[in-house]
Amino acid sequence: MKKLFLTVLAAGMTTAAFCQKTFILSHQDKKGFFAVSAGASLPVGKFASCSPTDGQACMAGQGFAFNASAGYRVAGPVGLMIRGEQHRNTVNTSAMLDALYRNDTDVWTAKADNWSVLTVAAGPYISVPMGRFSVDARLLAGRALAVLPNTSMAGNFGTTEMSVKTTGSQSTALSLGGGLTMRYRLGRSIALNLNADYSRADFTFNNLTSTATNGSIRSESSTFSSNRVVSIVSVSAGVTVLFGDKYRPF
Template sequence: MKKLFYTILAVGLTTTAFCQKTFILSHQDKKGFISASAGVSLPVGSFANCNSSAPQACMAGQGVAFNAALGYRLAGPVGLMVRGEQHRNTVDTGAMLDALYRNDSDIWTAKADNWSVMTVMAGPYVTFPMGRFSADARLLAGRALAVLPNTSMSGNFGRTEMSVTTTGSQSMALALGGGVSLRYRLGRLISVHLDADYSRSDFTFKNLTSTAISTDKRSESLSYSSDRTVSVVGVSAGLSILFSTKYHPF
């Protein structure tokens, strides 16, 4: 009987010690993280403007956003972060057609590729621990690469069939952004997080051309440039891998 009692006691003490160790390790302060997330891309400002009379209207719609980040705290709550992000946004083809003067009996359709914007930025961030929760705030700067989409419209003016195509282009520019994250520790090495980020870049797209083709005519414009401001808000969720423990009690 005593042997059984001591066996149960030993198991109980071992289990308690393991639970205590697990609890301590799950709350250990981690100095670095690698994260990945996905969510929605929301255009704002002139990037979302669908008014054809606005000179920089981009007619972008809601899209998807993917990002990955690496952060490491250098002094207390302050650290440095490198973050890469990809946005893909649709084009409002209905707004494209609204810009076209035509009679009610004329039938037109429009097609467009997606906007594509990729940013790589770095900068300081501050983290605020709250038990298993923590909040991050960051200010970033870097470079952005954007692809202005190809567009096309086709239809008729009375009995005349016609199509208009505009070539896209790529451009690089300075990117500025910032954001916040809310994290929750699931264990020693894993946390889940919600991100909200804003970024803005001013692009100049060069060597653009427009071509109009009718039944018996073809006309092509000279190459021209277009200035566009791309500003987006990304809201995403994902996982983080935590590393570099500050203290080692075990």
């Protein structure tokens, strides 16, 4: 009985020591992080506009966002970080048809590729720890690559079959944005994160063409350019790997 008691006591002390160590390490300040997240891409402003009278309306719908980031605190709560994010957004084809004048008896359909926006940005961030929780705020600047989607509409005006196709293009521009991250530590080096970010870039898409078919007659426009403002809010969640403290940088 005495031997059993000592065994149980030793096991209890070992478990308590392990839990204490885990608790201490889970609260130990970490200077750096790697994070990956995925979530929703929400267009705002002219990027979401479906107004038929707005020449810069992008008619973008909700989509998917994936991002990866890394950062390291260099002076107290202030650090530097780099962040990449990919957005895929649908095009509101119903709004495309609303912009087309047609009779009630005419039947038209519309098709479009997806918007694609890739941003890579860097800048300062501030991290505020609150026990197992922490909040990061960031301001970022970088480059964005956007792909204007191909679109097409086909239908009839009375007995005449018609179609209109517009080619897409890609463009790069300066990207500005910022965001917030709420992080919850699960243990020594792993945390869950919830992010909200905003980014904006002004693009000029060149070498666009539009082709119209009216029965057997086909006409193609000369190349033209189009200015589009792409502004997006993303809400995402993911996993963070923490590293670096005052004793061990990694």
